[in-house]
Amino acid sequence: MILAYLGAGALLAGLVLGGFSAMLSFFAGWRQAPVFMQVGRRAFYAATVMTLLAAAVLELALLTHDFSLVYVTEHTDLSTPLALVAAGFYGGQEGSLLYWTLILGLLGTASLVASGSLGGRVVAYATGILATILSFFLFVLAVVASPFELLSVTPPDGLGLNPVLRDGGMLIHPPVVLAGFAAFAVPFAFACAALLAGRADAAWIRHTRRFALLAWSLQTAGLLLGMWWAYHVLGWGGYWGWDPVENVALMPWLATTAYLHSSQVQERRGRLRTWNLGLVILAFLLVVFGTFIVRSGVVPSVHTFAISAIGPWFLAFLFACLVFSVALVAIRSGASSDGDGRAVPVVSREGAFVLQNLLLIGVIAVVMWGTVLPLVSGMLGAERVVGTPYYERAAGPLFAALLALLAIGPLLPWRHAGRATVRALRWPAAGAAITLVVLLALGVRSWSALIGLPLAAGAASTAISEFGRAALRKPQVLVRRRRRYGAYLAHLGLVVVVVGIAASHVWQQEKDVTLQPGESAAVGGYTLTYTGAEQRDLGDHTEYIAAMRFGDQTLEPSRATYAGLGGQALTHVAISTTPAVDLYVVLAATNEDGSATFRIFVNPLVVWIWAGGAVIILGVVLGNVGETSPVPELARRRSPVTLPA
């Protein structure tokens, strides 16, 4: 009980400090008062400490099973394993909000502490913006959805976590996704601050690049972890359902991807300023939008979200952010037009980046439309929904175009593309052509495979040829220009993921069989034999296992019954993974005559998705660890351009 008061008090103190920091920092930036700027920053740091205190208190309450708190009672019980109890911190609405706020505070603090070289005004405005966002979240936490609400009577035990959520994937996926969202507030804050302060240079991009990269890496990992969890736990044989919850995690990732690439153009050439501002704002607005959609219950989803009181608040916050951003860009856009008036041909690396921006925004539009269609159509008349076929048909061609860009873009020069470029393009062209011929020879007739796989091969060829050129001529450039080659490695990783997705989609096979013990079934050239059933009692649940023999392996798909939850049963999928294929077996039912019914999937190349994801992260890490030297600006050296306030 004391913990609850301590936690609630900390949130309240944090709110006061955050509000104070916001107001003072904006004032200090306007008046250019260094002392007030420092005080404003310190108030932000103090607000972060308060958030940290509240988070520690909540975690302590969970770990000590303090059931006087509603939150602890609703998400844990005495029999829940300790790791899942600890993870309960971000497992519920209020706790996950607190987690979001904590990450925002910590990363915001880090970005401010390291910001000495940026100039007082930008930092002051950035502090103000970060503090405003922090204060909004603290307000919701302190007033609307508090994790520290008390029960009038402390129960002896809690309700526990639903079995579907009791899994390793649940431990990792939410904190990674949420951190990826919160991290993007930093580039957003500094971009808007630079605009407010009338700065037209790329200093804010350089300063926040680390945070943008961190956000992107976390979002990438978060998406892949979510897919991995859905695949291994939910048992429908797939990993992505185009559900609103998935879509709103995908959209910010698309915008962040565009921003990461496009901002390099501003760093190196001082161009695409307006694009970058637009993209960073878009990405952050999508984060807020996603948070709103997921927590408000307005869009139908197979994930039931309790329609909560925080929905309207997030909608208002989204609206406020939108108005602020649009007004800022409209008023200040004169300050950010590209100073370099030289014409750049469309067929150039810069052109490729612009095309990439356009295509990614196109994909965002497709996903957004599919996600909000139920809402919009419901308001205008009969509610309509779309499913996977819509997304694949509408976004597929755009993804194909992006793959083509991945193959061609890195080879285009910044300026005029001439004969040397055409020569360099022979590598992706060869890769694509060979792949196409091989596929046709193997009898493949699926359009998506015939287009997607050659393009993927082309993109891989480009990355490999770039590595090859560097390794043969001047290997030390691989280390000196690690940002670039790390990015190529990430591209390769992405290609591997794309191939895995394409193969597991196009060539998936599925079969339902009912077998008596000893009988076999053949699926896609693989033979499985049902060897018999067995029941095991394990602590909080009973597991009914129907063992299958596959070659010399034993697969154990099972159904687990949790007594503590009204006998609810849970399927545990059994998967046999090889680099070439996943054999995925679900125990659908056990029957009175002793037979068991299985649903068997043959999913090719699924492990490529996870492996490719690891390569992407590796590429980002290798390319950026210890990278402190700023990218040389190849255009005229610029000093910060300051325009009248």
Place this chain on the structure above:
Amino acid sequence: MSTVLRWSLPALVVAGCVGYLIYSASGASAEYYVTVSELRSHPTAGDVRVAGVVQDDVRRSDGGLHVTFTEKDGTATMPVEYAGALPDIFKPGITVVVEGKLDGEGVFHARTLLAKCPSRFSTQPYTQ
């Protein structure tokens, strides 16, 4: 030609393609999402999605891969027939979303069946 003008053409082309893709894809695959009562009173041709609560008369056959049950929302009920693996939490009392067609005799043949997942944000609110 100014930068903005030169980029307008490619931007318009991309925007046009995206618009066309969205239009044609949603036209081909959008379904109506209706309640049971709406479906009974205005039967639609083509596939629809219906949400409702599973009633007590669940009957399984064919190794658990075939099931019939009644779906209800408000006051209207509708028999549903589905062939396929059922989600883990399927049992009377849960909300399901089925996709399929209503036949001439008023039986809904579901192509897909999805159950509303347990909320990440609450198992159930704790009532005292």
Place this chain on the structure above:
Amino acid sequence: MAIIVATLLLFLAGPFVLWPLLRTPDEPIPPATPGTSA
């Protein structure tokens, strides 16, 4: 009750936050970083 806790915490945080204002006048205030007047 939470408000009391909050007030206590704010009192604790106060000195840290307001330190730049409380410096005695002869202590040098860190100058703005050179080369940037924005």
